[in-house]
Amino acid sequence: MTNAATNGRRRNPKMSEVIARELATHIVEAGLAPGSVLPTEREMIESFAVGRATIREALRLLETRNVITIRPGPGGGPVVRRPRPCDLGEALSLILQFEDASLDDVMEARRALEPMIARLAAERISDAEIEVLDETVRLIEASPEDPEVFHEQNRTFHSTLCRAAHSVVLEVFLDSLASVADGVSGGVTYSPRRYLAAARMHATIVTALRARDGAAAEQAMREHMDETRAYWHKKYRDLASRPVVWRG
Amino acid sequence: MTNAATNGRRRNPKMSEVIARELATHIVEAGLAPGSVLPTEREMIESFAVGRATIREALRLLETRNVITIRPGPGGGPVVRRPRPCDLGEALSLILQFEDASLDDVMEARRALEPMIARLAAERISDAEIEVLDETVRLIEASPEDPEVFHEQNRTFHSTLCRAAHSVVLEVFLDSLASVADGVSGGVTYSPRRYLAAARMHATIVTALRARDGAAAEQAMREHMDETRAYWHKKYRDLASRPVVWRG
Incomplete structure (x- = not known):
């Protein structure tokens, strides 16, 4: 878990926020470029051992923060965007x-x-x-x-x-x-x-x-x-x- | 419509974004304090003459930007929060x-x-x-x-x-x-x-x-x-x- 997540002065983060932060940290540490395809929702449900609603909320949070985009339709799914200074x-x-x-x-x-x-x-x-x-x-x-x-x-x-x-x-x-x-x-x-x-x-x-x-x-x-x-x-x-x- | 929304150099905003901006401007101009209750989803569907999905997307956007919170349950709905400098x-x-x-x-x-x-x-x-x-x-x-x-x-x-x-x-x-x-x-x-x-x-x-x-x-x-x-x-x-x- 990240330093920020364990900082005792903050409210307890929701599970979806913890997962969103882990995914963000993964993208930074693995140096994933914009356009890189992330695991599917189904794969994330398995690897994080949480429900579909939690994964969707995490992905949605990352989408609103410009960390990822979610490609619609079959064969779609989360793709790295990376937030930009602007x-x-x-x-x-x-x-x-x-x-x-x-x-x-x-x-x-x-x-x-x-x-x-x-x-x-x-x-x-x-x-x-x-x-x-x-x-x-x-x-x-x-x-x-x-x-x-x-x-x-x-x-x-x-x-x-x-x-x-x-x-x-x-x-x-x-x-x-x-x-x-x-x-x-x-x-x-x-x-x-x-x-x-x-x-x-x-x-x-x-x-x-x-x-x-x-x-x-x-x-x-x-x-x-x-x-x-x-x-x-x-x-x-x-x-x-x-x-x-x-x-x- | 706002100055920013009509700025030709930007992509065409989605209807939900236009509505989110109008709601934000309304909150500022009416000087609504945190805790003020906004119209219900149903009322907004009528006054903006758009579908439920569009209003939900607009409210969701405002929620992720800390402009409002959405109180769950019966009698719940959008409530002003106002984004803070921090x-x-x-x-x-x-x-x-x-x-x-x-x-x-x-x-x-x-x-x-x-x-x-x-x-x-x-x-x-x-x-x-x-x-x-x-x-x-x-x-x-x-x-x-x-x-x-x-x-x-x-x-x-x-x-x-x-x-x-x-x-x-x-x-x-x-x-x-x-x-x-x-x-x-x-x-x-x-x-x-x-x-x-x-x-x-x-x-x-x-x-x-x-x-x-x-x-x-x-x-x-x-x-x-x-x-x-x-x-x-x-x-x-x-x-x-x-x-x-x-x-x-």
Whole structure:
């Protein structure tokens, strides 16, 4: 049984939850890739020595948590899916709807996290990753009139930086913030001048990263975030106050 | 229909998901408290003009997301629960288990977030909240030999500071980190000397907050986190490398 399952401070878990956790741990430890076929319901009933209702409840729980999908029909059954970092965005959007949070609250959290990411990345980023960042700046500068180029390169810039920080938890948090923000603000575009200004700020951050200067990278990112927020508040006040809604 | 539901970039939602979202929005907008009784399954079938299976699927989805509970038996039915910030910890622990994260990864994220919280709190904390923080320091100093006093006052210190930052998203993140960390490390105690050292660091943070000095509060919190981590790595290496396991 897992560490979490035996933690005395929690309520007694139901048998279906214990089985769900064992199956999740099995998938992780055996390194099963998405698409891997799991034993059938019948086989699980036998190997866990429990009733059909308990196995169904365990599989259902794993399905609602995106650990597996259940293929319908004859020859169907449980198949590995694996939860993804962006799945947290769904759970986050639900809680934030109940907490009356706005897009501005989401952006404030990003404003707090990104400078920390830049600081950590400065110590850990590889030369190859710095080249990727540099390329995103060049591509935006080459086509400042194209919102699609900006959005793709902006996303690559921030996700590359995030991976370079080697902090799996912060990466999951930022992924979930990005997915909540996209759900609220999706489709907004800005001017070429704005895109060039963002590229220049990105270039300043890259310079600090290249110098492995964590404090400077943090500071440059904070200025980038503050500046973006000020712009946003001036031009898109209504967007900032939009409520977060569960994406279901 | 909600903004998120009409966002063109997402797959077409199932009818049960649309209904689940409408029910969630209704609960938020009507301000229904936990325990409020929702319409029966039969009434929902009529008002949404869909079949029983669709309503059941919608209610089931809301139940797995902690929005409602379903009271069994005659006279039972859907009752409001409302998802809580700490519910994110469950979703987070699942994703982190699949990402092979350790307690150290969780603590690193906390180390990144807490200084930001201290910085924001310095601008926004009330005098009454500063008094609460002060009191936690005094209580630890008065009973440094009592781990329970330390753990309770330490929790109050960090949660009060977090609320004082008025950042709902960061609060949800820190709550979820705390619940994941508790699940992995629950029950570890330290020495009175250690508790006194923590209280002294808390006192330094309170001094910075009282001066409304964001940079100093951030720096003091960072030192507190760095120091705690160094101690931990020296004395509890095995604990730091413990894997995060889904709490189901």
